[in-house]
Amino acid sequence: MYRKLVLFGLMFFLMSACKPGASGGISTTELTGLHTELMALHDSTMVKHGVALKLIDQLDQMILSQPEASLDSIRDELDHSNEAMMDWMAEYTDPVTQDSAALNYLRDQLSLMKEIAQAQGSAISGAKTIMEMKK
Amino acid sequence: MKHFPFISALVFFIYLGCKQSPGPLPILGESEIVNGDTIFHQIPDFSFLDQYGQPYNQDSVFSKVYVSDFFFTKCPTICPKMAQQLLRVHQKFGHNPEFRILSHSIDPKYDTTEALKKYADKLGVGDSRTWHFLSVPKNEISAIAGKYLAAVQQDSTLEEGFTHTGHFLLIDHKRRIRSFCDGTKPNEVDRLMKEISLLLDEKKPQ
Numbered sequence: 001m002y003r004k005l006v007l008f009g010l011m012f013f014l015m016s017a018c019k020p021g022a023s024g025g026i027s028t029t030e031l032t033g034l035h036t037e038l039m040a041l042h043d044s045t046m047v048k049h050g051v052a053l054k055l056i057d058q059l060d061q062m063i064l065s066q067p068e069a070s071l072d073s074i075r076d077e078l079d080h081s082n083e084a085m086m087d088w089m090a091e092y093t094d095p096v097t098q099d100s101a102a103l104n105y106l107r108d109q110l111s112l113m114k115e116i117a118q119a120q121g122s123a124i125s126g127a128k129t130i131m132e133m134k135k
Numbered sequence: 136m137k138h139f140p141f142i143s144a145l146v147f148f149i150y151l152g153c154k155q156s157p158g159p160l161p162i163l164g165e166s167e168i169v170n171g172d173t174i175f176h177q178i179p180d181f182s183f184l185d186q187y188g189q190p191y192n193q194d195s196v197f198s199k200v201y202v203s204d205f206f207f208t209k210c211p212t213i214c215p216k217m218a219q220q221l222l223r224v225h226q227k228f229g230h231n232p233e234f235r236i237l238s239h240s241i242d243p244k245y246d247t248t249e250a251l252k253k254y255a256d257k258l259g260v261g262d263s264r265t266w267h268f269l270s271v272p273k274n275e276i277s278a279i280a281g282k283y284l285a286a287v288q289q290d291s292t293l294e295e296g297f298t299h300t301g302h303f304l305l306i307d308h309k310r311r312i313r314s315f316c317d318g319t320k321p322n323e324v325d326r327l328m329k330e331i332s333l334l335l336d337e338k339k340p341q
Contacts (some may be wrong), residue, residue: 049241050280053277053280057277089210
């Protein structure tokens with residue numbers, strides 16, 4: 001009898017551990033983690049938004065005194081990366097459900113945000129390099 | 136024991152005498168001496184459209200004390216926290232004709248006059264004549280933000296990217312920066328509200 005009780009208890013614990021959550025098999029921890037990561041990346045990208053704006057101002061001044069295609073091109077790159085960030089925010093909405101659709105949506109948004117951050121980082125370092133060369 | 140009332144009164148008066156009222160707030164930002172006069176950092180002239188589609192400029196804040204911040208309506212992280220704190224500021228000082236709040240949007244593409252009005256309505260301040268939501272043209276954001284946040288950059292290790300920092304700037308009636316705080320932290324905003332009262336008192340004719 002004692003062995004049966006132990007076995008029953010063990011099976012109960014195993015089933016509890018394997019049972020999907022109330023969100024249809026979606027881990028809410030993963031959802032929260034993805035959301036936190038996305039928002040942190042958004043904030044760090046927005047900080048660089050200010051850096052890009054400042055560089056655009058400086059490039060505009062340089063272009064006035066020494067117009068060059070390379071300066072125009074990197075200026076546009078900075079501008080597009082900032083626009084992409086604002087466009088992303090205009091499109092983004094926090095998921096209201098906690099299901100696989102929400103998880104996929106956040107994964108897609110994170111991947112999109114990483115692309116935006118990368119493009120912005122590359123435009124900023126490109127601008128700094130060109131500006132240093134032109135000094 | 137018979138001297139106790141006398142000693143107590145003496146201690147009380149000494150306490151009153153020593154208790155200092157808070158001094159005037161410092162004037163922040165770089166200053167220079169020109170012909171013997173100190174020229175303080177000042178917010179330059181500006182002109183932006185507010186949520187009513189009306190031009191809002193330096194004359195609109197002439198002789199006013201105001202709080203300024205930078206935000207955008209689609210911001211999902213720090214801006215909602217800042218807005219909640221500014222609502223507290225508005226609740227306390229919104230009735231004062233000598234006080235204003237200027238929230239500068241850094242997203243001119245999406246924060247049109249209509250979007251700003253909608254945002255103000257959503258916050259419950261759609262009819263406020265104290266809180267102005269300003270749409271800043273893209274090519275002017277960096278310059279105006281740099282002027283407002285000069286004091287913050289001078290006093291801290293703030294990164295170059297200054298348009299998404301969550302700071303509130305306290306500006307006096309001569310457009311000089313007198314204080315700032317992290318607008319996402321209620322305890323810092325509590326301190327700023329005390330400083331707003333000080334500045335409003337400072338402005339009153341003696």
